[in-house]
Amino acid sequence: MSNARLPSFRFLIGFEAAARLGSYSRAAEELCISQSAVSHQIAQLEEQVGQPLFRRKGRGVELTVSGRLLLDSVGKSLDQIRSGLSRIETYMDDSLVTLVCPAPVVKGWLQPRVDRLLQEHPALCPIISIDETARYIDEMDVDIAITREPLKQRGVLEVPLLDDELVAVVRPDSDGQPAGMLCLETDLTSDRIGPFIREHFGNLRRLAIYDDPRLLLDAALRGHGVALLSRLLADEALRSGQLRHLAAYPSLPLGTLWISRTEGEPRLPLVRQVFDSLLAYSKG
CATH class of the missing domain: 3.40.190.10 (Periplasmic binding protein-like II)
Known part of the structure; x- marks a missing residue:
């Protein structure tokens, strides 16, 4: 199958649902299609891969060895796709601003100022993370980062925040x-x-x-x-x-802590407003 074209995404979704639920009929209910449609999709998938993927078990089905191998890859791939869609959904929410900051700074300096931040920006719902491995500004995972060293990342504005x-x-x-x-x-x-x-x-x-x-x-x-x-x-x-x-x-x-956001206009005006507010708090 190494030189064959990839199976239809629709076939793979039907396969994953039937494998997870152990039933063509339950997969059909979940996918809002007929049982015969699920059966047809899986038959076409089996024909393409050249291997049986299911065997009958009572009123349901169970995976063959080939089916289990395929499910391992398909399940992981669909989980990644679902995760990506979830991230996009979060990205489209205009109230969310993601801020990454070292845990001690969140605990002692940032958290006591969140009430003030929310009063100044009533539409804001901050996502505050202490996961410093996700500190790189990419306008998807991180809007603002507070770090103990400059990021020196292309396309990023960073200025000293606190000593x-x-x-x-x-x-x-x-x-x-x-x-x-x-x-x-x-x-x-x-x-x-x-x-x-x-x-x-x-x-x-x-x-x-x-x-x-x-x-x-x-x-x-x-x-x-x-x-x-x-x-x-x-x-x-x-x-x-x-x-x-x-x-x-x-x-x-x-040393000095630095605050960073994307250079130029960020994805939301609210990101720039929160950035400016945090800078102002550091001076007062």
């Missing part, structure tokens, strides 16, 4: 000498942050080490000790007075 730093924070009711330190495992092993911690916080006993900065924030809010946090992650807690910055300890710059 971040590592700061020591503690709950306001923690008086006197700090009991100990809370930190991230990746910070301790970092070539840059590790020496900074050992130099300036080496006198503090390590009380807990976390692998997720959001867990570190939660521990600080519970008063478990001094936490070394991204200022952006701690932003809401510092502004609300749930945490206070220990100015006696030095901070460490963590």
